[in-house]
Amino acid sequence: MQRSVEIVFKALADPTRRGIFERLTRDGEHTVHALTQAGRVSQPMVSKHLAALKRARLVRGCRRGRETHYSARQEALAPLVDWVGHYGVFWQSKMDRLEDVLERMDK
Amino acid sequence: MQRSVEIVFKALADPTRRGIFERLTRDGEHTVHALTQAGRVSQPMVSKHLAALKRARLVRGCRRGRETHYSARQEALAPLVDWVGHYGVFWQSKMDRLEDVLERMDK
């Protein structure tokens, strides 16, 4: 619980990692090679960052032959959203109203 | 812009800092002394963490005599919320609907 908040926050605190996540979100699946080309860091570093994002479940990689394809898992942002909902009361009021509305919409 | 996202994420990535912010959010204004008592970290460290939170505008301190009273500024979570809205498309759809609803509610 608290653990995942910790891991997600830490994972997204690094700009390079955020950049990778943002790119995977915008452009979809990418191989390590592709991410290395675009980025300004070496391939091993990309792999390391991907490992960190994977630990936070922010990213999922599937090996396909000799290349690994990574894609973003936006659901993994849930701990972040929950945290804001808990401790950012200003935003919580908005979220609460959202919950109500969504509930009513589903009926 | 990007800068504030960076600073806010980094500030909240540390568990001690998150703890301080959470406490200030729950229990309201506190002096450095009070925060030191509760925490298991030394007073200078509390001051340092408060300085970091202050740089992120997550916290505001006002000197009152010889003690400084700190309180949380939840509005400073905005960059975080915006970022999630931007890159967490899953959550963005919810947020968009929220925006619409709130707009209609205000009329």
Next chain:
DNA sequence: ACAAACAATAACCGTGTGGTTATGGTCTCG
């Protein structure tokens, strides 16, 4: 079968950062 491509790991390095104790600067109060 072999060379090259792709990704992960290892080994290493500099620095950023969380932590400490010690010190200094104000303010309060007897």
Next chain:
DNA sequence: CGAGACCATAACCACACGGTTATTGTTTGT
């Protein structure tokens, strides 16, 4: 005035972390 409370800063230390190059293990194409 002087002692002590409160906070910030300094000086310092250990280590986690972002970065690199070198290496290894698979897989692919010819």
